[in-house]
Amino acid sequence: MSDVFTLGEVLGVISAERIRHDVTARLDLEGSELTVAVGLARLGHSVGFLGRVSDDEIGVRTLTVLRGEGIDVSHMRVDETASSGIVLRQRRIGRVAHAVNYRDGSAGSRLSTGDVPAGAIQSARILHVSGITPALSGFTWSAVHHAVKLAKDAGVLVSVDVNHRAYLWESVEEAREGLTELAASADILFANQDELGLVENAIGSLRELVVTRGSKGASATVDGFRYDTQAAPVTVVDPTEVGGAFVAGYLSALLDDSHPADRLKRGIALAAFAVASPSTWQGLPTREELPP
Amino acid sequence: MSDVFTLGEVLGVISAERIRHDVTARLDLEGSELTVAVGLARLGHSVGFLGRVSDDEIGVRTLTVLRGEGIDVSHMRVDETASSGIVLRQRRIGRVAHAVNYRDGSAGSRLSTGDVPAGAIQSARILHVSGITPALSGFTWSAVHHAVKLAKDAGVLVSVDVNHRAYLWESVEEAREGLTELAASADILFANQDELGLVENAIGSLRELVVTRGSKGASATVDGFRYDTQAAPVTVVDPTEVGGAFVAGYLSALLDDSHPADRLKRGIALAAFAVASPSTWQGLPTREELPP
Amino acid sequence: MSDVFTLGEVLGVISAERIRHDVTARLDLEGSELTVAVGLARLGHSVGFLGRVSDDEIGVRTLTVLRGEGIDVSHMRVDETASSGIVLRQRRIGRVAHAVNYRDGSAGSRLSTGDVPAGAIQSARILHVSGITPALSGFTWSAVHHAVKLAKDAGVLVSVDVNHRAYLWESVEEAREGLTELAASADILFANQDELGLVENAIGSLRELVVTRGSKGASATVDGFRYDTQAAPVTVVDPTEVGGAFVAGYLSALLDDSHPADRLKRGIALAAFAVASPSTWQGLPTREELPP
Amino acid sequence: MSDVFTLGEVLGVISAERIRHDVTARLDLEGSELTVAVGLARLGHSVGFLGRVSDDEIGVRTLTVLRGEGIDVSHMRVDETASSGIVLRQRRIGRVAHAVNYRDGSAGSRLSTGDVPAGAIQSARILHVSGITPALSGFTWSAVHHAVKLAKDAGVLVSVDVNHRAYLWESVEEAREGLTELAASADILFANQDELGLVENAIGSLRELVVTRGSKGASATVDGFRYDTQAAPVTVVDPTEVGGAFVAGYLSALLDDSHPADRLKRGIALAAFAVASPSTWQGLPTREELPP
Amino acid sequence: MSDVFTLGEVLGVISAERIRHDVTARLDLEGSELTVAVGLARLGHSVGFLGRVSDDEIGVRTLTVLRGEGIDVSHMRVDETASSGIVLRQRRIGRVAHAVNYRDGSAGSRLSTGDVPAGAIQSARILHVSGITPALSGFTWSAVHHAVKLAKDAGVLVSVDVNHRAYLWESVEEAREGLTELAASADILFANQDELGLVENAIGSLRELVVTRGSKGASATVDGFRYDTQAAPVTVVDPTEVGGAFVAGYLSALLDDSHPADRLKRGIALAAFAVASPSTWQGLPTREELPP
Amino acid sequence: MSDVFTLGEVLGVISAERIRHDVTARLDLEGSELTVAVGLARLGHSVGFLGRVSDDEIGVRTLTVLRGEGIDVSHMRVDETASSGIVLRQRRIGRVAHAVNYRDGSAGSRLSTGDVPAGAIQSARILHVSGITPALSGFTWSAVHHAVKLAKDAGVLVSVDVNHRAYLWESVEEAREGLTELAASADILFANQDELGLVENAIGSLRELVVTRGSKGASATVDGFRYDTQAAPVTVVDPTEVGGAFVAGYLSALLDDSHPADRLKRGIALAAFAVASPSTWQGLPTREELPP
Numbered sequence A, B, C, D, E, F: 001m002s003d004v005f006t007l008g009e010v011l012g013v014i015s016a017e018r019i020r021h022d023v024t025a026r027l028d029l030e031g032s033e034l035t036v037a038v039g040l041a042r043l044g045h046s047v048g049f050l051g052r053v054s055d056d057e058i059g060v061r062t063l064t065v066l067r068g069e070g071i072d073v074s075h076m077r078v079d080e081t082a083s084s085g086i087v088l089r090q091r092r093i094g095r096v097a098h099a100v101n102y103r104d105g106s107a108g109s110r111l112s113t114g115d116v117p118a119g120a121i122q123s124a125r126i127l128h129v130s131g132i133t134p135a136l137s138g139f140t141w142s143a144v145h146h147a148v149k150l151a152k153d154a155g156v157l158v159s160v161d162v163n164h165r166a167y168l169w170e171s172v173e174e175a176r177e178g179l180t181e182l183a184a185s186a187d188i189l190f191a192n193q194d195e196l197g198l199v200e201n202a203i204g205s206l207r208e209l210v211v212t213r214g215s216k217g218a219s220a221t222v223d224g225f226r227y228d229t230q231a232a233p234v235t236v237v238d239p240t241e242v243g244g245a246f247v248a249g250y251l252s253a254l255l256d257d258s259h260p261a262d263r264l265k266r267g268i269a270l271a272a273f274a275v276a277s278p279s280t281w282q283g284l285p286t287r288e289e290l291p292p
Ligand SMILES: Nc1ncnc2c1ncn2[C@@H]1O[C@H](COP(=O)(O)OP(=O)(O)O)[C@@H](O)[C@H]1O
Pocket: A192, A193, A212, A213, A214, A215, A216, A217, A218, A230, A231, A232, A233, A234, A236, A239, A240, A241, A242, A243, A244, A246, A267, A268, A271, A272, A275
């Protein structure tokens, strides 16, 4: 019985300034849903996480981090036949992104319908999924849609983050189709400005649409009313993969029954912590650390 | 027209003490044939290297390192459709090895027969291959055997390092068969003690067999005479993947027309430099740095 | 219902080579019972931990680590009125130990009888305590003795590690008296050679006495039979505070109903992992990593 | 016979980005009066420092740093019965300050009236004290007031930095009372904007009042005239504890008989160096490094 | 037959934040012409480099880096009688530059006329030299002028970067004279704003003059037309020694027969990469990384 | 009035594992007499140091370190016309030493007779000099011999450490002559085994001769009696430049009027601390840290 249930893949991430020259790299975990889960747990919400992890060191690290943050891992699966997905990421140099993903056939991409715990989803207040997970494999595609259906049938709020990752889709057309189908099942949809076009056909019918615009802030349209906010001024340490932090803040305020303007405000606040930290999740605040 | 021509895959390597906890890792390249090539080049021999690299940062790093060491890369291929193989390696803690390989479908595993430069091989004095490369894919299997055939036909000395990597073979039986076939074509065969059994059927006919025994040293049987030597006493920093250093030293002395005992001695010397360094290749000596 | 229940204080530890000069230090947690708990949990035993932590970052880190390792923290108390104990430790330089403790009035030292969960102790197979905890304060003195009484009354095995820390006692006489009283209630007593004299009056009646001798190994006397073992040969990284690792290994084998010689063997094995790591607990092995 | 005599406590400081996760920390010393003393000494003024230090590594480090900067330590006392105060400080993450102090009963807090060297104070041009020292203990309260009285009686200029540290006072009321009493004895008073209210009753009679406003600059009111200045534009590395740098710059210009506007200018300059450095004192400039 | 041939000295550089305190430093190479050469090579141009290097580790590192970047080193000379020039550089603290050069009598300063390869220069499209090299010694003075004469006679475009380094000249007058003589032989002259006055007598007759203004951008006057551009907004990591990056970008666009405005644009782009990296050359972009 | 007066050059030292590859280096000071001075000061002896330092950051660092250790620097000279000597040192890799010295014309090599303070020498108990200083320049040659003469005339004990540095002498013959002349004036002579031959002509007449043998220990011949000792078993971190530590220990015991066997013992003890530390001087012990 958690406030939020989420599912997805956690990746090992190795990051450096200039991979062709550097001799030391940062070793961490990342994952859009990991960030959402940690962000919510730090603010005192109960969170359940579903995913498959390898039985090697990165898999153990994933379980250790989730458990350490007080996230319910009782539904996690250890897959002894696959290794963890990892990503080699070059940071900010000249602001040219460079990331090589090794997640093909990863443990996380083998999450399947049979792994989805109906009870845990049906008893949650929110189910959160991203557009990354269904793009990983046929298994995960089915698993995500199964989870969403379980939630909808049980009246659980479905939160979807578009999270278009081009390298996971065969073509833009496939991505458009797949992401639109997912987005159409959302009660709340999170998209950044660049992704709006991809899911435009799903937007009409949405009750709550949240659009982020990087350093330019975010806006929400809830029941026909639109709210806007600036991003927090902050010394940027690493602005990649901060969308999950925003989502965590937004959903946290929603769980607190706060007003849409306050949901945006908390989303912005958590994103600022994420942007100011070399890790996507380690810098996330506790409730005491939130700005007043 | 190089002294030694070799071919193989260079991997990115990310190493740490305890991957589940560490936040910084060492970033480097490794590869048995890379070590052989660098070891020989540092001692003044001309070396040619053949392989496929990705067109991302690890691929560039590979070319940069090879070229930087003065190795001929004119036959290298850049493969724009595959990323580099990498390995996540846990060092020495409690001496329990832990390495996760991401090299399935890597650029290096796509090296194929068509990439093999006949002229470069036919004009070399030695062709060196390891038992790793043919195990990577059907492509590399054919490429290695094609290269060996070209060498044998041209009277070029064929040096083979058994290098059994269990995770690359379906079964021990397949490995035995594959490695024995390769070993049988060798003029000089390098094996460590544990690999001897696997290739026993190839050994009978060999003119020059070199067996390494980790910290216990090495021996060579040349034209029926056997020579033995101790390992050098050395502060061990990282004893993994040092076989290539030994091979480089041995072949260097062979190229200098030294006596088998001196070949062993130089093999031991280079291995000591490798064992004493956190990198498999950066610590390798120049000729001036060799013990007298 | 855990296999082992333990209680004690976890300290923040800041360690450097030469504190008067160094500008970077290692930041970690330590604690004899923390090591015991992590060691057992990694080997698959269920473990419960009781202690008070501060509500600041070190307190959060303590909970995060314990939870992350899968240890039951449901009985932990957060004390908002005290900060965490910490220790400033100088490593190995010239082998002159130097440690300054800041644990007076710490959160951990405020653990009291009322915090002790009777049910959790009564349903455990083993209660493990060390001679550090009762020396922290009057509160902890009572809490430990209360816990031991609960265990003995319920037929739960009581494991005691002498762990004499001179700076925690007013005088050697007080230490002797206090530690002897605690030792006398043990079913299994762990002491290092130097501590034997202090608790000699408690030893006569013991069913199981285990004595460690640093790099010289350890022995156990069980039901009148004595067993001896050598320490594992290992590259020493940090030999301080490894006693807890030994205890974890020994108790793990006991829980597996292994023979005393195998208990010693597993104790030695875990201590070797601890000695080879800069952290007292991070290097501890999983069951797969144990030597055969 | 020094230009400036000051007294106070030097703390060991361990700082990290996120204490709950980081495994390396910065090890340094800090202290408002330490910064003042180093700032002045680097600009060529003679400075005497009085304080008690422990006889452990942090105490030795304190003496080494002070002596190394050419500060007169002949009146320093080594206290063998107490350890050094230390502070665990979390830097800038999301700009939420987090500092845990371990200075209760520290060596520095045991400085007492008997330690105060009358001659050294009477022969100085300026005595500088902060509102931190009297708040440490009854001993230091008396010592500071004794020193101030000696100075006033001898016609030595008394400089006071309010430096309100809430955690050192029982209540705001106590702080107001104690700091006002100290401020009332000042010839020059330094306060930041937030502290002005606390000492408002002391301000009326002051000849020279200097108010800092963080990144917004500072102003001085001298003999009824008010001077204002902007802060220097600077890449902020660590803006905590930079007040002492400002004071050093201001007093240095005063000692040079510069105009109030130039005192402010030099205060701003030194603060900029402090803000741009990870250390409060290591980045302070020499006279050649001052902007023209 | 390279697009650009250049000659100069490569220095070892040891850099730290505050040399009087820091215990770790960055170890790298630097050199205005090194940066030009790497910048051009990364963009796909063929580049030849001429210089003398020591036969020690810094000399080997120089050859390794040049070769690694695919720069033609076939004309490089190894000088066994001199060590490499090095520079001890303090970074950005309070923005007070501090650099101590050890290049007197260095290997690089012994480059002489006899080393200059006529053919390589005559077959290049551009010869690039800086005002640093002729100031190193009588040898290098002659070598540079000899190279320039060879180029001019062969109709090879001569590019000159003023690069006034005051510490290399006896007096401003000598510098003015020497640099003007060199500048007068340029087809394209690069100068920063502060250097314009020094070479004013050479400017009148120039076909192409490029003036950089640090963070304020740059301008070019080509055949009487003037073009201006802003600097790229970028997080500054180290703004020293970025002039060479600008030159590389500018010359690259020239080689591509781009319009002067596009030459400036590419110069600005490469300078931005250099400014954003701790190394002058490692951060330089490939063609794919260039902004569109 | 110091127990020991010494003079010499302090060098900046930049050390790395493999200079051709490493990107971080250790930054420190070194110098045989620096080590002697720090070693003695830590053991409570009063020490005076004479030398010239540059007015740049390394010069300031030298004064800061000497002063910080409580060494009398009142006779030090700041030379504004020369920079500090530095050395680029490669550590232990494959145990092939590699050091490049930049000390030609350094501030330290400009120490001259006029700088030598007669009174400070005449009132010391011991004058300690090494064979490095006179080899630096004509100035230092005269300065050292002047100092020695002052000492001998005043009955001050003259301690000489041979310290043959081949690169500082034109030829072995010159070194032999120069070092023998210096050695002949010694009351106590320190030499390592390899240097004995060079100074054999000076040995006959010596009252006290101390010979070190690296890891094999040391011996002393005092008034015709010979004493021998083993080196301490110690984990070697950096065994270069430890001779000064031995001298400090030996002279300390001499100042305490200890027996020759105890002088050796203390020399061995200090050398062990030096060998176990990455710095030649930072690891040196206080009196409390000495083995009993
Ligand atoms: N450079 C930045 N500065 C400040 N806040 C930022 C910055 N980049 C992102 N953010 C914050 O993160 C939120 C999400 O960022 P965005 O880039 O739109 O998401 P995504 O990573 O999902 O594409 C923004 O709404 C903003 O609050």
